[in-house]
Amino acid sequence: MKFDTRYPSIDDLRTKAQKKIPKFAFEYLDGGCNEDVNLHRNTSELREVQLKPNYLRKHHGSSLKTKLFGVEYDAPFGIAPVGLQGLMWPNSPEILAKAAFEHNIPFILSTVTTTSIERASELTEGKAWFQLYHPTENRLRDDIIKRAAEAECPVLVILCDVPTFGFRPRDIRNGLAMPPKMNLKNILQVFGRPHWGIETLKHGIPNFEVLKPYMPKGLDLKQLGKFMDQTFSGRLNEEKIKPIRDMWKGKLVLKGVASEYDTEEAIRLGIDGIIVSNHGGRQLDAGQSTVKPLATISEKYGNQIEVMMDSGVRSGPDVARAMASGAKFTFMGRSFMYGVSALGKNGGNHTISLLKTELQQVMEQLCCEKTTDFPNHLIK
Numbered sequence: 001m002k003f004d005t006r007y008p009s010i011d012d013l014r015t016k017a018q019k020k021i022p023k024f025a026f027e028y029l030d031g032g033c034n035e036d037v038n039l040h041r042n043t044s045e046l047r048e049v050q051l052k053p054n055y056l057r058k059h060h061g062s063s064l065k066t067k068l069f070g071v072e073y074d075a076p077f078g079i080a081p082v083g084l085q086g087l088m089w090p091n092s093p094e095i096l097a098k099a100a101f102e103h104n105i106p107f108i109l110s111t112v113t114t115t116s117i118e119r120a121s122e123l124t125e126g127k128a129w130f131q132l133y134h135p136t137e138n139r140l141r142d143d144i145i146k147r148a149a150e151a152e153c154p155v156l157v158i159l160c161d162v163p164t165f166g167f168r169p170r171d172i173r174n175g176l177a178m179p180p181k182m183n184l185k186n187i188l189q190v191f192g193r194p195h196w197g198i199e200t201l202k203h204g205i206p207n208f209e210v211l212k213p214y215m216p217k218g219l220d221l222k223q224l225g226k227f228m229d230q231t232f233s234g235r236l237n238e239e240k241i242k243p244i245r246d247m248w249k250g251k252l253v254l255k256g257v258a259s260e261y262d263t264e265e266a267i268r269l270g271i272d273g274i275i276v277s278n279h280g281g282r283q284l285d286a287g288q289s290t291v292k293p294l295a296t297i298s299e300k301y302g303n304q305i306e307v308m309m310d311s312g313v314r315s316g317p318d319v320a321r322a323m324a325s326g327a328k329f330t331f332m333g334r335s336f337m338y339g340v341s342a343l344g345k346n347g348g349n350h351t352i353s354l355l356k357t358e359l360q361q362v363m364e365q366l367c368c369e370k371t372t373d374f375p376n377h378l379i380k
């Protein structure tokens, strides 16, 4: 086994992460929105999916290798974009980008995380994807897209599920809402997590590296919140997507799709792939779990656009369930961040190895030889 046997599940990593990082950082990572209904529904409804094994069928071996946008990846899952990663564990976007490169799986860099497009590209030899929060100003949009193209990002991901910031009571209580504030309670939590504190001091206070060139110097936290509010306009529409499609020569993916209407719009606007996602239950607490719209969307539109999925995936069997339900590829946000928050520089490698081992076991159990065969094992 290539992973640390003390942590044989994502839940073990979550428990360890909770002990290692300050409460405000853990709650930012772990929480959903409002009452966390959608957060839990994502995993619980995904786990209602059941798969059928064929034990007596001739088995020629199972392979996790999966093709997406003409690239063969070593597993059918990738690392979803997560903002403020350096807050949860210093250097975590670099740790995850490197691990993703070594395991040949996709890593998506968020606009609002703590490493730059250029650094992510360097660590992955130009394989990192980039997720763009839509800037208010065209000049800023064009500049960021140009940087992503120059860094040879193969895939640009735009988001449709953030017309407003999610309503997240824990982050509001902890002062992590916009504008953010560091209060005495948070400072005391840092003292309770000395390893995190020392590593953070060693690496320096995390910064929004993608946005640094555009930010006025010396902003205090309140001004930073205002800058973010003014810099991004969340609601996506045809007028905003069209110029991006014209400008971006690589593959373009729309993330946050949860309806047939948005899928049809994506196809009409020339988008290459969608990630059926509800942002890990962080935006619309009254929404569906992603596995529900996934099945209909992939059946109706899977031959016109690449259909991927995220939200609620926490294990190899979960990846198998999502793929059997129609996803061509899956992504995870929290699972990898729990891994790196728990195990630091070994967290990326450990989490990917664990998920690969679990998924391989599921495939062999089912007698599923290729990842495209998962739907044949779905019990309807």
Ligand SMILES: Cc1cc2nc3c(=O)[nH]c(=O)nc-3n(C[C@H](O)[C@H](O)[C@H](O)COP(=O)(O)O)c2cc1C
Binding pocket: 028, 029, 030, 042, 080, 081, 082, 083, 084, 110, 111, 112, 113, 131, 159, 255, 277, 278, 279, 280, 281, 282, 310, 311, 312, 313, 331, 332, 333, 334, 335
């Ligand atoms: C702490 C946190 C921050 C996130 N930040 C971003 C972001 O900056 N951009 C983005 O597209 N999605 C963001 N997401 C959503 C993830 O990309 C992904 O959709 C989600 O984590 C999937 O659900 P899962 O965590 O259950 O795997 C974030 C998710 C979490 C948990």
